[in-house]
Amino acid sequence: MTREFYFDIKATDGAARSGVISTPRGEIHTPAFMPVGTAATVKAMHPAAVHALGAEIVLSNTYHLMLRPGAERIAALGGLHSFMNWQHPILTDSGGFQVMSLSKLRKIDENGVVFQSHIDGSRHTLTPERAMEIQRLLGSDIQMQLDECVKLPADERDIERAMILSLRWAERSREAFGTQPGHAVFGIVQGGVSASLRATSAKALTDMDFHGYALGGLAVGEPQESMLATIEATVPYLPSTKPRYLMGVGSPDDLIEAAGRGIDMFDCVMPTRAGRHGLVYSRFGRINLRNAKHADDPRPIDPLAACEPARIYSRAYLHHLVKAGEILAMMLLTEINLSYYQSLMRETRQAIEAGRFADFAAATKAAWTQGETDWSVSQ
16 A cells, blocks of 8 residues: 655744655655755766765756656656656656746746747647646656746736736646645745735645645745745745745755744755855855865865765865866765755754754854855856
8 A cells, every 4th residue: 555645743843843744755854955856866966875965855847857858758767766766755846937947938828838948949838737747757756736937026917917827727737636646746835925915825725735835936036035024924824734845945044044934845956056166055154165265274164064075175175176177076065065954954853843943043043154154156
């Protein structure tokens, strides 16, 4: 008998909560950060190494995989888990954000979206039904409805139009998902930074009885304070018994702040992309290893880090690798970053369970001031 998808809250501390998502492929301890494996790979990392860092789930993407190598091809080769040699849970985004951010041309109507591939200009149609079909072919454990994502700032009338369209697509996505024992489908709350639109979206999606709920359409140009206010305005309208996922977020500071407001799941390209550009995230804050001041620094990134590369390689050596453009720089810095994100989530869970989340958040932020705390990096 296939084990069902299930979410169990273990502890709360204010709005913050620690829990476990159970799936047939394993447990996901929340708050959880999902490394981004957009094209069936977490860049510069071996799958076993990603899991060894503490990651219990990764994210892949419908838009990218439908373009290459193709969902039908992956299904014929045994599904996404077998294809990428990752036997743990996988969440697949439906592709709505990538259509907005990457496609060359796009036309959106009630049926779905017609777009040109950013790879070769070929023409494709993505409907709610096709998005769910692709995710079923991939075999992902958590699947996302198709939605329309609007880049902020935007006219509120356009934000409302996209939110209402996304709700109609949500109904069709939920129906197309059907019954997949052991798998889950999440609805996506839209509405920009409007509290009233977010509330309308959340209440309508709740009535559709998804397995979990995501906040989409954030980290698309709005300041952090607007994002956090939007979370606070939305969470009360979401079922407390189901997972809450903040899509595409973010920096370590974003994760701490959002977890404190009741978010359970995160994903972002930031730690992997930063690693490929010479940037490290650590308990001392962000460190830019491209800076010349590191050229003669014999210290490791963090002598107490769980990650071996953060302990054994000097900043001078890592600086040299970055400046020389060596592939090893990307590999080591990506591992250091992903390890730090997993450590941050583990310590967040422990703090919530001990009833000391506020103290933990304050102490963590204070420690970041020892490094370079401009978290911004192009996403």
